[in-house]
Amino acid sequence: MNGFRPDRREFLALAGSGLVGAIAGCAEPRSADSMEGSSSASIERTIDPDDRADGSTFTDVYEGVIDAVAQVRALGSGSPYSSERGGGQGSGFLVDDSHLVTNEHVVADADTVDLQYINGDWSDTEVVGTDFYSDLAVLKVDQVPDEATPLELAAERSVVGQEVLAVGNPYGFRGSMSKGIVSGVNRTLDMQGRAFSFSNAIQTDAAVNPGNSGGPLVDMNGEVVGVITAGGGDNIGFAIPATIASRVVPSLIETGTYDHAYMGITLATVDRYIAEANDLAEATGVIVTGVEPGDPADGVLRPAKPRPRDSIPVGGDVIYAIDGKPIPDRHALSSHLALRTSPGDTIEIECRRYGDETTVSLTVGSRPPAR
Incomplete structure (x- = not known):
């Protein structure tokens, strides 16, 4: 996995020092017009940089990771704007210069999958690997923005009380972020529509909503501690830990599958x-x-x-x-x-x-x- 460029890693390191139920990524896709209207990138282009607020440490982390986060649209049969079509939308993030991680349930059974970065660029994709049991999928992307730096999966296990940020596209609103802490670890989830349990999940009180699935849960160094997979309401969300993703994702890239x-x-x-x-x-x-x-x-x-x-x-x-x-x-x-x-x-x-x-x-x- 490629990590941050040294200057960005140093920048984020400095910044960092200062119920179970609905799968979260199955929101109905919004039309292209409504999605464009929700773009924070289009808003920022109209603002004089000198007029922006100072922000915070969270702003620094957000700006360090957001270019690598994309909105994922999974299209089923029929018109992309038909209420009868299949598919949904979620989030994803780059792990190297040509591959993006998202949830298996976001892209499952889709005819085509495309994505949009925060700068407005679109890319066609190819699903190169999926794993039902870990709810992870890897997409090969046609293009990556010049300013995007792939995100690194954290090597350490998360601990309760650790500050985290959920970055993604809840309800199709691109470039959203919520903050919270790791509120639990080693959770076993009986997921909706799946005849088995997920183990080792991370629990967080960062807001997680439909459309967040597949997006990164990052620490204050901008490293991915988990891949968001579900929200249960009442300030509880869940993520697949980076320790699991770091085993599954390379295998999906190499062979398209992972054996548990x-x-x-x-x-x-x-x-x-x-x-x-x-x-x-x-x-x-x-x-x-x-x-x-x-x-x-x-x-x-x-x-x-x-x-x-x-x-x-x-x-x-x-x-x-x-x-x-x-x-x-x-x-x-x-x-x-x-x-x-x-x-x-x-x-x-x-x-x-x-x-x-x-x-x-x-x-x-x-x-x-x-x-």
Whole structure:
């Protein structure tokens, strides 16, 4: 991934020192006329620079990243202005000189996808890769504005209380920004229209609305800490963490796909009731509640059975650690698989089985196709 030019990186570094539900990127596309009317770029061109307010540190970060952020329009069949046409609109951002990241749900099933930068330039695109499970997609763009510098994915995990800015195009209003903090990490989301959960999501109180999906959630150095994916209302939005995107995006650029590590189990975090029912010393770890036949865990891990009187799982393997890393809950297990393993890797699972501590080896597979 290309980062900021040194002068911009230094500039942003100095600046930085001073419920679950609706997918956020499926707003109905606005007409070209109404979109142009909402352009902050067209407004700024009519203002004498000497008459502008001083702004703030947030202004400095915004100006450092906005040229790399674009509005993404996914067009379905029919006229671009027909109420019966498919498609929607969202946001995206450049990660190198020819590729832009957005959400899979923004471009899914579109006939054509185009985008518009903040300076008003349009570009045709080609979808080169999508990943349903991480809700990420990569577009190859025909042109990039001279002033645009690709954004860098942050290498560090976000922490609660970290200041962040959501940049994108809510409701088609190009070049919008909202500020907030990281209000939660390691969230697991049951997303609308998807028969699985997203793990490791970042929660933020920065305003996220339809049209923000695919846009960057940036820190005060202008680095992308997450790719905005959903808003739940009541000052809660969510983003796919950069640590996940940094694994998925290069694969989408290179091969068009990404293989997720997969064990083939269902599980539950051990709470005090599960601990008591299974004579566990403390409420920690995850209990295996199901094993899919023919999948990697079949014959390796043993599932619990629901207790008749209250359906609490009893008797199955309780996982405490993988590869020496503690697994206190289901979020930790999902995070370990997503960030530390790949299909074909063999992992060492420490678990409690029928009262005895044991270690078993499991070779992880690839998650089955989503559609």
